[in-house]
Amino acid sequence: MEEAAAKQELDVEKVVQDILGTIEREREREIVARRFGLFDRRETLEQIGELLGITRERVRQLEKAIITKLRASASRDLPHIKEIDQALSAHLKDMGNVARISDISARLTRESNKLDQARVAFLAHLSPSIVIIEDNDHFFHSIGLASEHTEKAIRDMVSKITEAIKGIGEPTTINEITGKIGSDNPKHVEALAGISKGIASLNGRWGLVKWPMVNPKNIRDKIYVILHDNKKPMHFSEIAEAIKKSDFKRKNVTTQAIHNELIKDKRFVLIGRGIYALKEWGYKRGTVSDVIAEVLRKENGPLHRDEIVRRVLKSRQVKETTILLNLQGKKQFKRVAKATYALAESE
Numbered sequence: 001m002e003e004a005a006a007k008q009e010l011d012v013e014k015v016v017q018d019i020l021g022t023i024e025r026e027r028e029r030e031i032v033a034r035r036f037g038l039f040d041r042r043e044t045l046e047q048i049g050e051l052l053g054i055t056r057e058r059v060r061q062l063e064k065a066i067i068t069k070l071r072a073s074a075s076r077d078l079p080h081i082k083e084i085d086q087a088l089s090a091h092l093k094d095m096g097n098v099a100r101i102s103d104i105s106a107r108l109t110r111e112s113n114k115l116d117q118a119r120v121a122f123l124a125h126l127s128p129s130i131v132i133i134e135d136n137d138h139f140f141h142s143i144g145l146a147s148e149h150t151e152k153a154i155r156d157m158v159s160k161i162t163e164a165i166k167g168i169g170e171p172t173t174i175n176e177i178t179g180k181i182g183s184d185n186p187k188h189v190e191a192l193a194g195i196s197k198g199i200a201s202l203n204g205r206w207g208l209v210k211w212p213m214v215n216p217k218n219i220r221d222k223i224y225v226i227l228h229d230n231k232k233p234m235h236f237s238e239i240a241e242a243i244k245k246s247d248f249k250r251k252n253v254t255t256q257a258i259h260n261e262l263i264k265d266k267r268f269v270l271i272g273r274g275i276y277a278l279k280e281w282g283y284k285r286g287t288v289s290d291v292i293a294e295v296l297r298k299e300n301g302p303l304h305r306d307e308i309v310r311r312v313l314k315s316r317q318v319k320e321t322t323i324l325l326n327l328q329g330k331k332q333f334k335r336v337a338k339a340t341y342a343l344a345e346s347e
Contacts, residue, residue, distance in 0.1 A: 009108065009109060009110055010083075010084070010087060010108050010109065012108065012109055012116060012119040012120060012123065013115075013119065015079070015080045015084060015119075015123065016038055016119045016122060016123070018079040018080060019070065019078060019079060019080070019081070019123075019126070020032065020033065020038075021079075022070075022073075022077075022078065022079065023066065023070075027052060027062075028062060028066050030048075030051075030052065031048060031052070031059060031062050031063055031066065032063065032066055032067070032122075034047075034048050034051075035048065035059075035063050036118050036119075036121065036122040036125075037114070037115070037118040038115070038118055038119055038122060039115070041114075042118065045057075045059045045060055045063075067125055067126070070126050071125070071126050071128070074126050074127065074128055078126065081123070081126055081127065084123045084126075084127055085127040085128055085129050085130070087108060088104065088108075088123075088124060088127055088129070088130055088143065089127075089129045089130070089145060091104055091107050091108070092104075092130075092143065092144065092145045093145065095191055096185075096187045096188045096189075096190060096191025096192070097144060097145045097148045097149070097188055097191060098133075098142060098143070098144035098145070098148075098149075098154060098188075098191045098192055098195060099142060099143065099144075099191060099194070099195070100140045100141065100142045100194065100195055101117050101120055101121045101124070101140075101141045101142060101143060102117055102140070102141075103194075104120055104124075104143065105117040105120040108120055121141060124143045128146075129145065129146050129147065130143050130144070130145070130146060131143065131144045131145075131146045131149070131150060131151045131154070132151065133151060133154055133155070133195060137197065138196065138197055138198060139155070139158070139195055139196060139197060140195050140196075140197060142154075142195040154192065154195075157181075157192050158192050158193070158195065158196045158199075160181050161177060161181060161189060161192055161193050161196070161199065162196065162198055162199060162208075164177050164180040164181045165177060165199065165206065165207055165208055166208065167180065168180065170207065170211075170213075171205035171206065171207035171211060171213045171214050172205065172206060172207065173204065173205070173206065174186050174189060174190045174193070174201075174206055177189055177193070177206060190206075193206060197209065200214040200215035201214055202214045202215065202216075202225070202247065202248075203225075203229060203247070212224065212225070213225060213228070216248060219243075219253060219257060219258065219261045220261045220264075220265045220267075222243050222246070222248055222251075222253075223239055223243070223258060223261060223262060223265075223268065224267060224268075224278070225246075226239050226242045226243060226246070227239070227268070227276070227277070227278050228278065230242070232277075233271055233272070233275050233276060233277040233317060234275065234276065235274045235275050235276075236255065236258050236259045236262055236274050236275075236276060237255050237258075237274070239258050239262075239276070240253060240254070240255040240258040243258070259274075262276050266279065266285070267279050267280070269283040269284065269285050270285070271283055271315060271316045271317050271318075272316060272317030272318050273318070275317050282315070283315055284315070287326075288312065288316060288318060288322055288323060288326045289326045289330050289332065289333075291312050291315055291316055292308060292312055292323065292326055292327055292330075292333065293332060293333075293343060295308055295311045295312060296308070296333070296341070296342060296343045297343065301342065302336045302337065302340045302341060302342040303340065303341060303342075304339055304340050305324065305327060305339045305340070305341060306339070308323065308327060308341060309323050309324070327341055331344060332344050
């Protein structure tokens with residue numbers, strides 16, 4: 001896809017105004033403008049019916065008839081529609097043959113605000129080369145290339161992708177999903193997955209929207225993702241900063257809130273002054289003296305203090321002096337030889 005096409009901007013407000021100007025009856029223009037939210041918020045059938053003094057069903061019938069008529073005349077004499085159709089088709093080819101209206105609008109308009117998106121959606125409804133996937137509980141408002149698939153085919157393929165993800169059972173790559181459904185086009189599969197409200201992605205991982213690793217909703221899950229992806233312990237202030245720089249939907253968190261959640265959740269283990277690790281990495285909760293005791297229990301006998309220090313430092317990021325102070329100052333440990341310690345008999 002040419003770079004120029006990707007940066008192309010259209011004056012969608014003027015295009016919409018010109019198209020509405022071809023509708024003779026003011027009432028019909030009003031219905032279309034209000035139903036699509038072309039100049040203000042989108043209105044319901046009931047709201048428009050009450051305004052115009054007609055039934056909800058009559059509004060629905062008129063809307064359908066107007067759009068059908070406009071679409072039928074699109075290829076002949078509807079102003080700008082050929083340019084719009086070509087622009088939408090070009091961007092869709094570049095984006096995997098299907099995309100959310102919001103993503104298409106971001107390419108075609110300067111601000112891509114709610115009005116811009118509503119106007120792009122309206123124009124897509126009139127474009128001969130485009131199929132529409134309406135917004136509902138399962139899909140974001142999206143469009144696809146009619147030459148590549150019907151609306152039903154798009155929905156069926158998204159269902160197939162969802163089932164493949166369920167079968168894999170954990171967050172995975174788009175390439176694995178592509179192979180699972182027998183496709184050879186990961187870009188198309190990624191585009192299809194992107195229009196589903198049941199699928200989410202984060203940091204190259206794809207999965208079901210209910211899985212925290214691809215769609216973390218609370219602070220604890222976000223902390224987990226940050227630590228998991230960092231692959232090593234972090235100070236709570238570093239975790240807070242990483243969340244603020246992340247791609248999470250909500251990332252305005254305080255350092256204190258992060259620290260509070262780290263303390264509460266058993267998935268996280270304090271291993272140093274403000275430093276936390278994941279329990280799944282093999283770390284156990286406990287004080288430095290607890291770790292020393294565990295080291296001596298596993299040895300089932302005395303150990304030189306240097307060896308004790310070495311082993312404790314595998315699971316705690318503390319100063320050596322901290323370990324030695326615990327070793328020498330706690331009654332649960334006893335010195336049995338020069339610089340050599342064992343558990344006291346009560347242990």
